[in-house]
Amino acid sequence: MSNYSYIIIYPKSYFCNHKYDKIILVIKFMNIKISVRNLVEFILRSGDINSTYIGRNRMTEGTRIHQLVQKKMDKNYMPEVTLKTEVEFEDLILTVGGRADGIITEKEKVIIDEIKSTTTSLEKIDENFNELHWAQAKCYAYIHSMDNNLERIDIQLTYVEIDTEEIKRIRNTYTYKELEKFFKNLTDRYYIWADLSRKWIRTRDESIKKLQFPFDNYRKGQRKLSVGIYRTIEQEKKLFAQAPTGIGKTISTIFPSVKAIGESKGEKIFYLTAKTITRTVAEDSFNILKNKGLRFKVITLTAKDKICFCKESSCNPDECEFAKGHFDRINDAIYDLITNEDIISRETIEKYSLKHKVCPFEFSLDISIWADSVICDYNYVFDPKAKLKRFFIEDKNKYIFLIDEAHNLVDRSRDMFSAELFKNDFLELKRLFKDIEPKMAKSLDKINRYFLKIKKKCENNDYFLEKEEPEDIFYPLKGFVKKADNWLKENGDKKEHKDLLELYFNVLSFLRVSEDYDDRFVTYTELQGKNVKLKMFCLDPSYLLSTTLGSGLSSILFSATLSPIDYYKDILGGNEKDNVMILDSPFDPRNLKIIIKDSISTKYRDRKYSYEKIANVIYDTTKYKEGNYIVFFPSYKYMEDVYDVFIEKFPQFRTMVQEIGMKEEEREEFLKSFKQNPTNTLIAFAVMGGIFSEGIDLKGDRLTGAIIVGIGLPKICLERNIIREYFNEKNGLGYEYAYMYPGMNKVLQSMGRVIRTETDKGIVCLIGRRFGKWGQFRHIIKGKTTNKY
Incomplete structure (x- = not known):
């Protein structure tokens, strides 16, 4: 981080003979900022990366441990004290700051307290345990001593063992001169980096x-x-x-x-x-x-x-x-x-x-x-x-x-803010650890029994929905985390390590999501064959997105398809003060011919009657001009069924089909088939919302047209229906938020593959009765050349 500081210098009296009473020189210094922790870790780090398991739960337990220690202290203890100092070099100012965990004031002593949570046994911890812990505390001690004219100050490292919550304190006394020498050594060593940053920022600007x-x-x-x-x-x-x-x-x-x-x-x-x-x-x-x-x-x-x-x-x-x-x-x-x-x-x-x-x-x-x-x-x-x-x-x-x-951020953020667990994962590991580590197996069994209990709630249905978070499972999950923590740390070479580690992280994620749980979430239990899924599901990600975006200065959310804009503004964390911009296409609308074929129903129940009709429309759309075409479908099953009919009826065409789980090199080969200036027609069959419906750039003659089958509605499923009910209660737009708007977006993205530059020309054929009925969709594509037949 950096900004500028201004120092005003009043010259000595020998300037007074000048026609001005005094001269003010303004010198512009660059201010480089760094935290105490980053300074210490950057300068003093050494050795190996060692990600063999060392207790990942420390990250989630750290805050709790700090608060636990701080709450036990008396009135002489000041927690979370902000400290900052500036170090002046020739042409820059280095600002170093951070928060000391605590400052204790005794009769004739001041103590800087640095709290560290650990999974290491306290017996193994002495004053040489970790140099960086002392270094961080020394920086805070130096800044506080300088601010308060202290000649001596104590530093206390407070180690808290996570499993037992036992505490070990190690204390040393330092003089101001010792701390000053240590801090100056750190900042002098960092100067080369601060100066590098200063020079770069000037060059950049x-x-x-x-x-x-x-x-x-x-x-x-x-x-x-x-x-x-x-x-x-x-x-x-x-x-x-x-x-x-x-x-x-x-x-x-x-x-x-x-x-x-x-x-x-x-x-x-x-x-x-x-x-x-x-x-x-x-x-x-x-x-x-x-x-x-x-x-x-x-x-x-x-x-x-x-x-x-x-x-x-x-x-x-x-x-x-x-x-x-x-x-x-x-x-x-x-x-x-x-x-x-x-x-x-x-x-x-x-x-x-x-x-x-x-x-x-x-x-x-x-x-x-x-x-x-x-x-x-x-x-x-x-x-x-x-x-x-x-x-x-x-x-x-x-x-x-x-x-x-x-x-894309709508569904991605729902996934990021949600978490799920499966019964069989715990059952399988319980069996695996039964003879290896009985205590671990017992912990896993408690969670498995919880799943058996909530499974009964689904007896009258395949799922059970509740607005409250599943608090009853949190305690056994935390117990499992503690036992897994210790076992993973000590058994990195065991074959069971990988399976346990994966479940361990899933449980940590589940517990982490519980910290954000509010009325924008629901919890559901779902039967999946012999398995049981428990999920805390984020229905409305707007608040958590706005919180993250609020940590920055400004956010620009843009896309070719943010229609309707009010929906995206609402679901992506916007408010009435935010700016909105809707721009028209720069291309001549006559370059894209849109045909709506609304005599064919593509609803799920009618699909089996539509295969041959769609095959005929594909033929009619592509027969007049040799070129490359993509036919987009709402599902792989629908695509494959129509494809089988089409190649049997029109074997003269060269065709390709998108496959599930295509590797990167397979995707590249697929796209390479769309040659410039094609001499015979290629018809590719793909899925809306998939890897070929957005983000690809087939300019010029590489793509002549797109045929879009159906409105692209998400598959009717439990989660979509839960979203629908939530927004029905919130704003009366449940169907739109859960199904219609995401479906419209898939169609618009697929349409957007055809015209990529001002010289491109092409055709889009929309197949489905709802294209004729959805007034909002017709409004979105207004202004384009549209034929209906």
């Missing part, structure tokens, strides 16, 4: 001032979008923007955000996406600006399982050469990369990781701290299990969130 929009002309609507985004950032608000294909959404969001950073209106850009393809488009846009002179550090984060060099091993030094000694080499790797690279892709991270022999995933997370923009999946910001906590410790940050394809 100078390049931003000179930066012009990278194209000679704005497209229709593009300037309006860019200006709207800049003003939204300036106002520190949210913007919900529907910007159709062709406007150039990505560059139109990134360019004004970069400009705002250059004017100190923001600090870091998070470009959030749901799919890999949109992350690539964002990278391309930053590269375009780089070629126009922009200096901006941009990193794309890749999931751990994709970027890890050691696919089969856990992150521990015995199995991975990149984990062994990682922290001894990591700072050199960071310095090397950030002084030589601006656009930091997966390939860049892998290159420098191999050069310095460091873990590529952990390396990328460290680099993200130094980046001006982070391109990543939604989950790094919103998912409680995966979010980058290093960026969200403070309640308010000067972050700009650019949320691409924001329509």
Whole structure:
């Protein structure tokens, strides 16, 4: 973090002969901020990455343990004391701050208390247990001593064993001079990094001032979008923007955000996406600006399982050469990369990781701290299990969130904020641990018996729904977590370790979701064959999304399909103060011919009568012009049934079918089949809402038309019906929120594959009676050339 400080200097009296009584010199210093914890960990870290199990429950128990200790103290104990100091160098000011867990005032003593929860037996803990614990406390002690003119101060490390809640305290006394020397050594060692940051920010901001929009002309609507985004950032608000294909959404969001950073209106850009393809488009846009002179550090984060060099091993030094000694080499790797690279892709991270022999995933997370923009999946910001906590410790940050394809965030956020458990997982592990660890088996049996009890609630139905959270299971789950904690820590080499670890994390996730549970959630029990599912289901993610977005400065939520905009504004955490922008397509509407075939019913009960009729429509739509076509269906089953009829009736066509679970290379081969200037017709069969219905860019003659079968309604299921009932009670729009609007979005996304540039021409055929009946849908596609027959 950085900003600027101004120091006013009044020169000495020998200036008084000047025609002015005095001269004021204003010197502009850059202020670099860092927390005590980050300073200590960054400078003093060393050794191996060791992710063999060390007690992951400490993260969830830490806050509870702190509060437990603090509540037991008397009136002489001040908890959570904010401390801050500034260190002046020649041309920058380093601000170091944080919160001390507690400050104790005794008769003639002041004690800084640093509380640490641990799964290690207290007998094994002495004053040499962890250097970083002392270092953090020494920084707080130094700042407090300096602020209060103390010559001596005590530091107390309070260790609390999680399982027993027993406490061990270790206390040492330090002089102010000792602490000053220690703190100065830390900040002097950090100066090279602070100075690097200072120089980079000046270089970056100078390049931003000179930066012009990278194209000679704005497209229709593009300037309006860019200006709207800049003003939204300036106002520190949210913007919900529907910007159709062709406007150039990505560059139109990134360019004004970069400009705002250059004017100190923001600090870091998070470009959030749901799919890999949109992350690539964002990278391309930053590269375009780089070629126009922009200096901006941009990193794309890749999931751990994709970027890890050691696919089969856990992150521990015995199995991975990149984990062994990682922290001894990591700072050199960071310095090397950030002084030589601006656009930091997966390939860049892998290159420098191999050069310095460091873990590529952990390396990328460290680099993200130094980046001006982070391109990543939604989950790094919103998912409680995966979010980058290093960026969200403070309640308010000067972050700009650019949320691409924001329509995808609705269901993704519901998944991220929900959690589920299955009975059979506990039963199978109970059998596995029966002879290995009887106490563990007993703990698992308690949870299994709870599932048997709630299973009875489903006797008159396949499910049971309740608004309250399942509090009765929390105690046995916490008991299981404690026992699993100890076993996992001591048995990393056992074959049962992996299965137990997976269930352990699922239970932690379940307990974590319970912390956010309110009237926007429901709990349901569902029978699935011989299995039983228990789920805390987030129906309305708007509050949790708005809370996360509120931790930043400004948020831009944009998509080609945010219709109806009021629905997305409501469900994605907007309010009446937020800005809204709906832009028209920049393309000539005559370039897209839309045909509505509303004489065929595609309702589930009528589908078996529609196969041959749909096959005939596909033939009629494609027979006049050779080209590449995609036929989109609401389900794989419907697609396969129509496909079988079509190839039997019209064998002359070249066809392809989307398969379930296609690998990345299979997807690429599928898309490569859409050749430019085709000499014979290709008809591809795909699924709406799937990998080929959004995010793909088949320009020119690579896609001639799309045939869309049905309205794309989500499959009728328990969860959709629960959503429907919830919003019926809330706003009377249950069917719309659960089924209609998500279905409309799938259709609009599929339609959007056809026209990608101003020179593209194509056809869309919509098959289904509801296309003729849904007035709102007809309103959305108004203005286009529409024939009905």
